[in-house]
Amino acid sequence: MLPCTGRIDESLLLKAFENGADGVMVIGCLEGDCHYVNGNIRARARVERVYTILEQINIGPERIRMYNLSAGEGAKFAAFTNEFVDQVQELGPSPINLVRGNGLKKSEQEVQAT
Amino acid sequence: MITGTPKPIEEILEMLEPYNNIVVAGCFGCVTVCRVGGDKEVQVLSSTLRLAREAAGKKIEIREVCLERQCDPEYLEPMRPYIEDYQAVLSIACGAGIQFMAEKFGKTPLLPGINTGFLGVTERQGEWTERCQGCGDCVLHLTGGICPVTRCAKSIFHGPCGGSVEGTCEVDKEVKCGWQMIIDRLVSLDQMENYGKLKPYKGWDASRDGGPRRIIREDMV
Ligand code: SF4
Ligand code: SF4
Numbered sequence: 001m002l003p004c005t006g007r008i009d010e011s012l013l014l015k016a017f018e019n020g021a022d023g024v025m026v027i028g029c030l031e032g033d034c035h036y037v038n039g040n041i042r043a044r045a046r047v048e049r050v051y052t053i054l055e056q057i058n059i060g061p062e063r064i065r066m067y068n069l070s071a072g073e074g075a076k077f078a079a080f081t082n083e084f085v086d087q088v089q090e091l092g093p094s095p096i097n098l099v100r101g102n103g104l105k106k107s108e109q110e111v112q113a114t
Numbered sequence: 115m116i117t118g119t120p121k122p123i124e125e126i127l128e129m130l131e132p133y134n135n136i137v138v139a140g141c142f143g144c145v146t147v148c149r150v151g152g153d154k155e156v157q158v159l160s161s162t163l164r165l166a167r168e169a170a171g172k173k174i175e176i177r178e179v180c181l182e183r184q185c186d187p188e189y190l191e192p193m194r195p196y197i198e199d200y201q202a203v204l205s206i207a208c209g210a211g212i213q214f215m216a217e218k219f220g221k222t223p224l225l226p227g228i229n230t231g232f233l234g235v236t237e238r239q240g241e242w243t244e245r246c247q248g249c250g251d252c253v254l255h256l257t258g259g260i261c262p263v264t265r266c267a268k269s270i271f272h273g274p275c276g277g278s279v280e281g282t283c284e285v286d287k288e289v290k291c292g293w294q295m296i297i298d299r300l301v302s303l304d305q306m307e308n309y310g311k312l313k314p315y316k317g318w319d320a321s322r323d324g325g326p327r328r329i330i331r332e333d334m335v
Contacts, residue, residue: 009154014161053158056123057166095169 005029005066006039013050017059020097023088025081026066033070040068059095063088115144116208117231117242118151126159126204127166129225133201134173137193138163138227139215140180141207148242150228151206153180159206159227184211190218197222250320250327256308258299265292271316272309 002008005028016024026047028040047066055061065087067080093102130136138160145151160176167174177200182189184207197203197219205212206227216224232244249263263269267285273293277284281294300306320327 009158011154011157011161014158014165017165018161053123053162057162057169059165059169096165099168099171 004034004036004039005043006034006036008043008046010046010050010053013047013064014053017054017063017094017096020094020100020102021063022091022094022097023063023065023084025084026064027077027080028066028068030068030070060091062091063094115147115234115236116210117148117234117244118145118208118228119231120150120155120159120206120228121226123162123166126163126225126227130163130167130174130202130204134167135175135199135201137177137179137197137200137203139184139193139203139205139207141182141184141205141211142180143183143185143207143211145207145211145228146180148236149240151208155206156180159204181207184208185214187214187218190215193219248321249316249318251317253312253316256311257296258303258305258308260292260296260299262292262296265290265295267292271312 005026008026013024013026026043028043029035031040034040044066047064050064051061054063065084067084069077069080138156140146140151140153140156142152145155146153149155156178160178163174164176177196179193181193184190184205193215198221200222202223202225203215203219204225204227205215207215208228209226209230212224212226216222231242233246233248234242234244237243244264246261247263247269254261262271262273266273267283267289268275270293274291274297275293278291278294281291283289283291297306297309300308
């Protein structure tokens with residue numbers, strides 16, 4: 001948890017993928033509602049840059065997404081999270097996890113190992 | 115500052131093909147300011163390369179460093195103790211910094227991670243434009259502070275030429291005519307007499323025409 005999405009930079013997002021994330025969801029305050037003026041707008045630009053990087057290196061840009069929510073929108077948060085988790089599950093493990101042999105069902109791992 | 119743009123990631127991956135253990139070296143000088151080769155860019159590029167290589171089944175180890183400047187010998191020295199533990203250095207400083215590092219560390223291949231651009235200024239975040247070509251014989255005092263070598267597409271010295279149309283240059287309608295800008299500024303400074311003071315021809319001997327240049331300040335060496 002960060003005090004403001006404005007603290008996020010591209011390297012933090014990429015690190016999450018290096019650490020084995022199959023997807024990264026960035027949630028900032030509503031646009032126009034940032035306590036630090038435009039932290040969430042900057043975060044969006046950085047997420048978009050990472051989106052392009054993931055596309056270039058075939059990790060899949062759909063694995064990162066930014067949402068804007070207010071602190072009072074618990075139900076929406078749950079819905080967005082479910083939606084994103086579904087999307088990532090459909091994509092399957094990231095190419096990094098496939099290479100590392102993570103994220104596959106046991107039977108699939110055995111097939112890969114043979 | 116010296117500006118530059120990142121090289122396409124595919125091109126860098128191709129250069130790195132033979133290596134699996136490298137240094138990615140940034141510079142806290144010009145390239146940090148134009149957001150192409152500083153500490154942050156080192157981190158982002160290194161992560162990108164690690165991810166791309168691991169996904170392709172060819173992991174790469176990267177040591178991330180950012181030097182105060184790559185164009186001064188004292189800042190390169192701290193790399194000497196470990197440089198030969200790595201197969202290559204991918205530098206994202208300007209071409210001068212990359213070459214200087216190559217000279218100092220003769221046994222290590224140096225690879226450029228950026229395309230070095232020009233001597234320029236920041237118009238706004240994310241936009242830089244060229245101002246000086248380092249001609250070695252500055253005439254800005256006669257030209258209203260606007261460089262004819264750089265701002266005129268033909269680098270002519272007594273413009274505007276016939277290709278100047280309503281203040282724009284014939285090479286591109288987005289480009290302002292350098293000489294129209296010079297004349298307008300001389301008029302507004304009430305210095306039109308300077309136009310006549312420009313040399314009948316410009317000597318380019320202080321510029322690139324004599325090959326790579328050297329400055330020796332006797333009072334400093
Ligand atoms: S190495 Fe290049 S980018 Fe770095 S400070 Fe020197 S001139 Fe500027
Ligand atoms: S006249 Fe020469 S030194 Fe002066 S700004 Fe133009 S290119 Fe640079």
